[in-house]
Amino acid sequence: MKGSIGWYKNQWLDINKIFISATDRGLKFGDGIFETILIKHNKPILFDEHIKRLEKSSKILNINLKLNKLNLKRIIDEGITKLSIKDNEFGSVRINYSRGTNKGRSLKINSSSITNSVDNLWLEFYQIQPDFAPISVYISQQEKRNEFSLISKCKTFSYNQSIQVLLEANQKSFDDSILLNTSGELCCGSSFNLLIKRNTHWITPRKESGCLEGIMVEKALKLKIAKEELIFPEFQEDDIIVAINSLSCRQINKVNDLKLRSNFDPIYFWKFLYN
Numbered sequence: 001m002k003g004s005i006g007w008y009k010n011q012w013l014d015i016n017k018i019f020i021s022a023t024d025r026g027l028k029f030g031d032g033i034f035e036t037i038l039i040k041h042n043k044p045i046l047f048d049e050h051i052k053r054l055e056k057s058s059k060i061l062n063i064n065l066k067l068n069k070l071n072l073k074r075i076i077d078e079g080i081t082k083l084s085i086k087d088n089e090f091g092s093v094r095i096n097y098s099r100g101t102n103k104g105r106s107l108k109i110n111s112s113s114i115t116n117s118v119d120n121l122w123l124e125f126y127q128i129q130p131d132f133a134p135i136s137v138y139i140s141q142q143e144k145r146n147e148f149s150l151i152s153k154c155k156t157f158s159y160n161q162s163i164q165v166l167l168e169a170n171q172k173s174f175d176d177s178i179l180l181n182t183s184g185e186l187c188c189g190s191s192f193n194l195l196i197k198r199n200t201h202w203i204t205p206r207k208e209s210g211c212l213e214g215i216m217v218e219k220a221l222k223l224k225i226a227k228e229e230l231i232f233p234e235f236q237e238d239d240i241i242v243a244i245n246s247l248s249c250r251q252i253n254k255v256n257d258l259k260l261r262s263n264f265d266p267i268y269f270w271k272f273l274y275n
Contacts, residue, residue, distance in 0.1 A: 005082050007075055008122040012082060018122055026098030029107065030158030032120075033057040033065075037076075038130075038246050038274070039083070039091030044076050045274060046246070049215050054095065057154035063099050066117035079125045092247055094124040096157075131248035132266045135175035137189065137255055139233055140165040145179045145187040147210030155212060162190040176243065178233075178255075181210045186231040189243050192250075193217045195226055197240035197262075202226035216244045219273045240264045 006015045026032030035050040044050075051069060058065035076093055085091050098120045103110060143165050146152055161179075169177035169190075178194065181187045186205050188194060193214035195204050202220065205211050206228040220226040233255075235241065240262045241252040249270035253260050 002083055002127070004124065004126045005079060006122065006124050007079055009118060012079075015124060018124075020098075020122070021101060023101040023103070024098050025100060025102045026096070026120075026157050028102060030156060030160075031063075032096060032098035032157040033061065033063060034094055034096045034155055034157065036092055036094045036246055039080055039085070039093060039125075040274070041087055042080050042085065044073075044080070044093060046215055046219075047073065047076070049218070050095075050246075053155065053213065053215065054097070057156070058097070060150050060154055061156070063097070064117075065097060067097070067121070075123065079123060083125045083127060085127050090128050090130055092126050092128050094126075096122050096124070098157075128247060130270070131250060132270070134251045134253045135243060137176050137178050137243070137252050138169040138172050138174040139256055140168055140177045140179050142168050143179060145181045145210040147181040147183065147185070147187070147208060149210065152210040153212070159191075166190045174254075180233060184232065185209045186233050187211045188214075192243040192245045192248065195220060195242040195244055196231065197242075197264075198236065203229045203231060205229070205231050214244070215246055216249075216270075216273055223273070235260070237261050242266065242269070244270070 004015045006013045006018045008018045020027045033054060035054045037047060037050050038045045055065060079093060080091065083091050100120050143161050165177035165179060176190055178189045179187045187209045188205065188211035193211060195202055195217065202225055204217050204226050207213060235255050235258055238261055241260065243250045243252055249266040251264045251266055
C-alpha cells in the first residue's frame, strides 16, 4: 500500500518527484485552480460536482481549461488502483491546473507562451483519515473576505490569506479561524464552509458573503436541510456550528471566548450528506 502517488505529464511519480517549472504561473503567482475529491470505496465521490466547480472557476478567471473529462476520470481510477487502499479506507485526489508558463517577470498573460494543457495539469493522490475532531476558532481581526472579488468565488492556488488567519488563531491558542467579509458578515473558515443549526433550523452564509461555494454545503442546500442567510457573528451557547469540507466535518466547540454546549454527531452528518 502506498501512502501517496502523483501524476504529471503522463507519468506516475513519487509525489516528491513532481517538479514544476520555475516559469510556471501557478508556482510564480499562484495563478491556478484546483479541486480536492474524497476517495471512498475506491471511487472519487461527487466527481461531477467537483469538475463542474473547476470549470466554473476557470471561466471566472479566464483560464483556458482544456480537460477531457473521461480521460481525467480514467487517470483518477488508475491512480486509485495504484494507491492500493482497502475498500473501507479513505483517500483523496487533488487536481491541479495552472494557467501555464510565463516568460520573464511580467504578470502579463502572453497566450503564445502558454504550455500544452497536459503540462498544466498534475494530480496528487493520498491515503487520508477524514477529520471529525472538534475545534475552537477565533474570528480573524487581521483579514476580511472580499465579497466583491472574483478570487473569492474560486478555489485557487493562493492560500496566503488562509495561512495568515490560521497563524493568527494558533498564536492565540485556537485551532483555526473564521473570517467575516468587509461588511462584517459571517463568511467562511480558513479552509472550510460553515453550517449552523439554530432553533432546529440549519443555516449557512449566503454566497453573496464571499464564501466559496462548497460542495458539501451545496449538498445540504439541495437536500433542503439548510438555507442560505445573511448571518452576523452573534453566536448563542446552544448553536451547533459545523466546519465542513470534502475531507472533514468538525463541530466548533468554542468561538473566541464563547463555549458552545450542544452535542453533535459529525460522522453521521457527514455520511448523510455524502450518501
